[in-house]
Structures are given as structure tokens and as C-alpha cells.
Amino acid sequence: MAEEKKDLITLESGEMAQPFNWTAGVYGSKFLTELRDNKKFVGVKCPKCGKVYVPPRRVCGPCFEELTELVPVSDEGELITFTVVSFGFVDPATGAQKAVPYGYAAIMLDGSDTVLLHYVNETDPAKIKIGARVKAVFEEQRTGSLLDIKHFELI
Amino acid sequence: MGKRVAVTGVGMTRQRSARPDVTGQELINEAVRMALADAGMTRKDIDAVVIGNMDHFEGVNYVDTWSVDGSGALMKPIMKLTTGGTTGSTIAMAAYYHVASGLFDRVLAIGWEKNSESDTTGAIITAFDPFWDRPIFAGAVAGLALEATAYMHATGATEEDAAYVAVRERKHALNNPYAHLHLNMTIEDVMNSPYLSWPVKMGDMCPRTDGACALVFASEDVADDFPIKPAWVLGVADRHLWAYTSDPYLDFKTGEAWFPAMQKSARDVYDRVGITDPLEQFDVAELYLPYSFAGLRYMESLGFCGKGEAPALTRAGTFDMGGKCPVNPSGGVMSSNAIGATAIIRVAEAAWQIQGRAEDRQVPDVKLALATGFGGCFWSDILVLGKEKPEKARG
Numbered sequence: 001m002a003e004e005k006k007d008l009i010t011l012e013s014g015e016m017a018q019p020f021n022w023t024a025g026v027y028g029s030k031f032l033t034e035l036r037d038n039k040k041f042v043g044v045k046c047p048k049c050g051k052v053y054v055p056p057r058r059v060c061g062p063c064f065e066e067l068t069e070l071v072p073v074s075d076e077g078e079l080i081t082f083t084v085v086s087f088g089f090v091d092p093a094t095g096a097q098k099a100v101p102y103g104y105a106a107i108m109l110d111g112s113d114t115v116l117l118h119y120v121n122e123t124d125p126a127k128i129k130i131g132a133r134v135k136a137v138f139e140e141q142r143t144g145s146l147l148d149i150k151h152f153e154l155i
Numbered sequence: 156m157g158k159r160v161a162v163t164g165v166g167m168t169r170q171r172s173a174r175p176d177v178t179g180q181e182l183i184n185e186a187v188r189m190a191l192a193d194a195g196m197t198r199k200d201i202d203a204v205v206i207g208n209m210d211h212f213e214g215v216n217y218v219d220t221w222s223v224d225g226s227g228a229l230m231k232p233i234m235k236l237t238t239g240g241t242t243g244s245t246i247a248m249a250a251y252y253h254v255a256s257g258l259f260d261r262v263l264a265i266g267w268e269k270n271s272e273s274d275t276t277g278a279i280i281t282a283f284d285p286f287w288d289r290p291i292f293a294g295a296v297a298g299l300a301l302e303a304t305a306y307m308h309a310t311g312a313t314e315e316d317a318a319y320v321a322v323r324e325r326k327h328a329l330n331n332p333y334a335h336l337h338l339n340m341t342i343e344d345v346m347n348s349p350y351l352s353w354p355v356k357m358g359d360m361c362p363r364t365d366g367a368c369a370l371v372f373a374s375e376d377v378a379d380d381f382p383i384k385p386a387w388v389l390g391v392a393d394r395h396l397w398a399y400t401s402d403p404y405l406d407f408k409t410g411e412a413w414f415p416a417m418q419k420s421a422r423d424v425y426d427r428v429g430i431t432d433p434l435e436q437f438d439v440a441e442l443y444l445p446y447s448f449a450g451l452r453y454m455e456s457l458g459f460c461g462k463g464e465a466p467a468l469t470r471a472g473t474f475d476m477g478g479k480c481p482v483n484p485s486g487g488v489m490s491s492n493a494i495g496a497t498a499i500i501r502v503a504e505a506a507w508q509i510q511g512r513a514e515d516r517q518v519p520d521v522k523l524a525l526a527t528g529f530g531g532c533f534w535s536d537i538l539v540l541g542k543e544k545p546e547k548a549r550g
Contacts, residue, residue: 055286061398080305080405081301081308082301083304085297090274092277145290
């Protein structure tokens with residue numbers, strides 16, 4: 001059957017809402033509480049290999065050890081890699097278009113052995129370098145979310 | 156020891172930007188009918204079905220249930236799998252495991268997607284952790300751009316090196332009537348295309364596609380009873396290394412450019428199958444390269460060359476049609492990307508190459524073919540197919 005496109009019905013999902021209630025766990029909650037209340041980062045250290053995970057996790061995958069030692073981590077770190085996002089897309093968390101362009105980077109905080117993905121306050125790729133030093137800038141109003149960090153600024 | 160397993164039937168829809176004329180079930184049925192006809196089978200001959208897609212892209216779950224009239228799985232054992240970009244190769248591997256186990260002789264593997272039914276970036280974002288990934292993650296394009304930046308830094312590769320990959324894939328697609336994009340692009344076209352996420356440009360990225368693919372996997376006990384020659388599966392492996400979308404960039408921390416999950420899964424299969432020099436031994440490769448820079452970094456991690464050596468080989472035409480080891484004669488993922496079908500299409504194209512049925516994109520005298528899947532937090536699936544029946548099943 002060769003149908004004209006105008007004869008084919010489609011259905012838009014429209015303004016549907018399907019809210020979820022996710023659990024951050026004890027360590028995830030501790031990390032987000034520290035961000036919100038004290039503008040500080042906390043990680044967790046593996047007793048076996050010494051690796052520090054930020055945000056904290058309950059298990060070190062390679063060692064398969066439970067992690068219990070929470071350790072403070074700096075709000076400064078090193079830029080591991082970056083991009084400048086310029087394509088438009090709808091943020092599924094808000095349903096709104098994400099404001100572009102923005103700098104987006106993988107950052108290893110001093111005292112951490114993992115990286116965080118976050119915004120960096122520069123949109124000219126020529127001005128961003130791998131290995132650059134960055135520092136967290138916090139929002140005035142904080143809610144206990146990774147977005148309590150406004151962005152990382154190049155220092 | 157398991158049974159030896161072969162691909163003995165292939166079905167594939169034409170890959171298109173949108174198929175508003177069919178439901179998911181109808182799209183699946185197109186590929187299944189073609190695969191069964193190819194294998195000289197009827198629905199009754201199917202012993203079990205493995206099916207999958209990425210539910211997020213349609214916002215409808217349980218394809219194993221609602222597709223049952225069209226998939227051929229009615230009142231048969233069926234298993235549904237979803238593993239992100241690797242979904243199609245996971246389905247192929249699971250079908251392989253079903254048959255290798257000796258419990259089933261003829262297993263149908265189906266991968267499909269209707270990417271036109273949602274916003275791809277939003278669907279990808281919602282596949283990940285709501286606390287640590289989603290607030291910042293910008294989907295595949297930006298995630299891959301972070302890889303591209305780090306790879307260029309680690310190796311000295313350039314955006315133009317990557318453009319050679321993009322042009323090659325699109326040129327190859329011109330020979331493939333199943334491909335979604337038929338773009339006769341130049342290096343300049345790629346370099347002048349707008350940045351999506353620096354350093355990744357429009358010309359570097361895969362499209363989003365509607366399509367389905369179905370394969371018949373058969374045991375050594377029945378593989379010679381089919382109308383087409385079997386394409387033997389010599390070995391498969393997968394590796395998952397990272398949990399969060401941020402983790403894969405740790406691979407670059409020491410200045411290295413290797414992709415550990417891909418390296419490890421490839422070496423695992425190579426050791427079992429007897430591959431010591433992939434560039435010399437593989438006659439063709441159908442690889443899940445979602446964007447141009449993957450065609451550099453992944454060649455190195457798959458062992459085709461050393462770190463930083465892929466750009467020169469690519470520019471020299473090593474991976475072009477007529478080159479030493481053509482990569483993606485089909486045009487690959489950069490020409491068609493119906494995500495749940497994408498990685499099983501790599502296996503289908505490898506089987507067609509082995510069987511000498513790839514028509515205008517046929518590489519001469521293919522004896523050994525590599526197929527891969529890629530997805531999620533840089534996961535990797537590897538399948539090696541061969542023309543000769545192996546001496547024994549090698550896992």
C-alpha cells in the first residue's frame with residue numbers, strides 16, 4: 001500500500017507527566033548535603049587500592065570492596081577533556097530547550113581519582129586547554145543537586 | 156563444549172529517516188519475513204527468538220510482548236534484551252549462545268528501532284543516572300565530543316583526519332541501497348559543516364534512523380540444510396568497564412588513547428580464534444563507528460595499528476573499498492543508525508560479505524570478517540565471522 005503522508009496518523013504524547021522518586025543512598029546523600037550546606041566536596045576511599053571516588057560510591061569495582069572512609073576533596077581540580085556544546089536539544093528533566101552554547105568538561109578534583117562532568121564557563125574552544133586548572137563556583141540557592149555547582153571556572 | 160553456530164538467514168529493512176507507514180510490529184515483521192525467506196524457513200521452524208531495542212526511543216516497553224504476531228515468536232521461547240548502542244550485537248551474541256548451548260537449533264535474532272518517534276538526545280539522557288549523569292549529560296554527541304578532544308590531545312590527530320573517516324563511510328554508503336544517507340561528501344563538506352559540539356561537526360555524526368534487522372542462527376547439526384552457505388560465528392565477547400557517563404574519560408588521564416573495554420573484548424576473541432594481526436587477517440570489518448573520530452581511535456584499540464597510527468592509514472585508503480581491509484562497505488553507522496538494529500546490522504553485513512552476497516559493496520573473497528557493537532558508557536561487543544567451519548566451538 002502506497003499511502004500519502006497526509007493520510008498517516010501520528011499521536012503526540014503531549015503534556016504527559018510520569019514523576020519518579022529516586023534514591024541517592026547514604027553516601028550520595030552525604031555528598032549532596034555537603035554541596036548544599038557547606039559548598040564542600042566529599043569522596044570515599046577504597047581501603048584496598050586507595051582510590052578516591054567522587055561522588056562517593058559504595059563499592060570499588062576492581063577491588064569489589066565495600067567503601068566506608070569518607071574523605072574531603074578539593075573544590076579545585078584539573079580539566080581532563082572538554083567540548084563546547086552548540087547543538088540545541090530539549091533537556092528531558094525540564095522539557096525546555098537547553099541554552100547553548102556552553103562549555104562542558106570532565107574534571108578531576110584534587111584528591112579524587114575519578115572525574116565529574118560539569119559546565120565550564122568558557123565557550124571558545126581555543127581558550128580551553130586539557131590540563132587547565134579549574135575551581136567550582138556554587139549557586140546562591142542550593143537544593144542538594146549536582147547543579148548546586150553553577151559551573152567550574154578556569155583559573 | 157558448545158555447538159558450532161552459523162548465520163544462515165538475513166533480513167533487513169531499507170534504513171530510512173522515518174517510517175510513518177508502519178508500526179514497530181510491522182517494521183519488525185518486514186525484516187523477519189525477509190530473514191525467514193532467505194533461510195527457507197517458515198515461522199514453525201523457529202525454535203526461539205531473541206529481540207530487542209532501546210525502549211526509551213519509542214517510550215513503549217515490552218517489545219517481546221506486543222510484537223509477538225509480527226516477530227514470529229507466538230507461543231515460542233523469547234527473550235528481550237536492551238543494552239544501549241550494543242543492543243543489536245548483544246542480541247546476536249545471545250542468539251549465538253542459545254544455539255551454542257545445544258538447546259536450540261534455529262534461533263531468530265531481531266534488532267529494531269524507530270528513532271523518529273522521539274528526541275534522540277533526550278532519550279539517551281534518560282537512560283542514565285538521575286543524580287550523577289542526567290543533570291549535565293548532553294547525550295551521545297557531547298559525550299563523544301569529549302572523547303574526540305581527548306583523543307586528539309593524546310595522539311596529535313586532527314579534525315581533518317576524522318573528516319577522512321566521515322567521507323569514506325558516506326562514499327561506501329553510495330553502494331548500499333539499504334543505507335539511510337546517500338551523501339557524496341567531500342573533506343571540505345565535512346570541515347565546513349556546523350559544529351554540533353566542538354570538535355564534532357554535523358558531517359562527523361551518525362543520523363537517527365528507523366529500521367529493523369533479523370538474523371537466523373543455526374547449529375552445526377542443521378547449518379548445511381539451508382539454501383544459503385553458512386557464515387560461521389568463530390567467537391564473540393563483550394566487556395563493560397564503566398558505570399557512569401563521566402568514567403570513560405579516565406582512560407585518557409595518563410595521556411593514553413586506548414579504549415580498554417574494546418581492547419580487552421577484542422583480544423579475548425582474537426586469542427580464541429587465532430587472530431594475531433587483525434590488519435593482515437581480516438578481509439573486511441563492519442564496525443560500530445557512531446562518529447568519525449571513532450574510526451581513528453577504535454581502529455587502534457581493535458589492534459589494526461598502534462596508538463596514533465590510524466590517521467595515516469585512513470588517509471592512505473587502507474580502510475577504503477579496494478584497500479587492505481575495507482571498513483564498513485555498508486556505509487556503517489554514520490550512514491544509518493536505527494539504534495537497536497545498528498549493531499546487528501554490522502553482523503548481517505559481515506555475514507553477507509562472508510557469503511559473497513553483498514552485491515555492489517562486496518569485498519572480493521572474504522574469509523574472515525569482524526563485527527562490533529558500541530554503546531553506553533563505552534561498552535564493547537566483538538564478533539568474528541568466518542567462511543570455514545571452525546574445528547570446534549571456541550565461545
